[in-house]
Amino acid sequence: MIRAALLLSAVVCFLQPFRASATGQAAERLVVGRDTMQLFALPLATADSAVLARLEKRLDELDASGSTACWRRCIGVWRLDDEGILWLECVNTEDGDVVFSGAELVPEFAAGSRARAGWFSGEIRYGTGNLVYYQHDGFMRNLERE
Template identity: 30%
Template sequence: MARKLLLFHLLCFCCLLSTQATGQISDLIIIGKDTFMLQTCPIEHDSILSKQVSEHLSQEDFCTACWRGYQATWQIEDDKLILRKIEDSKSLFAYPDTLPEITVDLNGIFNQYQDKRGRIVASWFSGELKVVSGEQIYYVHMGFNREYENETDYQVEQGRIISKTSYRNSIKKGTSIKDAMKLVKTQFNRDYFPELANTKVVISCAVLPKADGSINSIEVQIIRPDSMMEERKNLYIERICEILKKVPQWDVLTVRNKIRKTERWTLSVLP
């Protein structure tokens, strides 16, 4: 619990530093005797339920680390997805022990989804539940764009679990995108392109590595300027690719048994 609270505060602090940062806290899910992070928000899949829950939130101490304003706790029981509680983000982001847990009264919102035992079955939800645990191996400060060592994906049909698949994700460290950008900036020779002497060129890049960290494929796109002749544009891209191919070993992120392409990044090559 203390570790979870620390994560919430760090995310909130990051939000204060940058309004562009929108990494989100996860819902929680109880499976057996353990509690895991759920990187799916079933309530948000129903616009009416989402609106009704929002109307019951305090709307105070808002933090961009939790745009939806709450954290729901779920449970898989009898192969059903059960909603146990919804906690207001006001108490999530309070300093430890300064506020009691603030929960949303579920009566009147989920009545039609209660079964004979009074449990709230998420029969409005069909789709995939992404349940994660272990070390975080990859992170981008946006939404749920992060990966963990252990991942189990549950397929749900009207609140019932119909299948599950488990994965062991990994990352093999090599050259980061940040270092690759530095390499391009220091090694790119603009003398080959005198027509761009007073022009800032903005490019977009992504690399798909092989298992050993070498390059499988490179994607380079020139965003600006639009005025470049096609032949010169192709030559420019070729020069960029030549530099990127000098990287001895890239980060290799394997998720769901597949090597993932790097995040697409943009780079400005100044005059």
């Protein structure tokens, strides 16, 4: 009888509605002029599947560990030039070890050691300064200057 009551209690607990939430993610890095800012976009997510497979393979080879704050296991370093062109400088592990230069990862868009983000046509949001709003989910945060 006690087992049945415990089992029933456990089932009832799992059937109760609950709100799922995700973890706030580490931002990519964006260099604009002399400033390094947080980039709240993932331009690599829209890259060709072969590029993404090459990145995943290298991360596995390096045994790159992710965390709840960086599910993608890597952080891109990007540059926005004076003409408004977005460049991938490199991709690093969460610990800062280089995984690929931009040119190595996306050779079809290479110029020197970096790669022009020619596959990406979305909007980017970036900023710097103190945190003024934070929600524990993805890039749901605002900085003083965006």
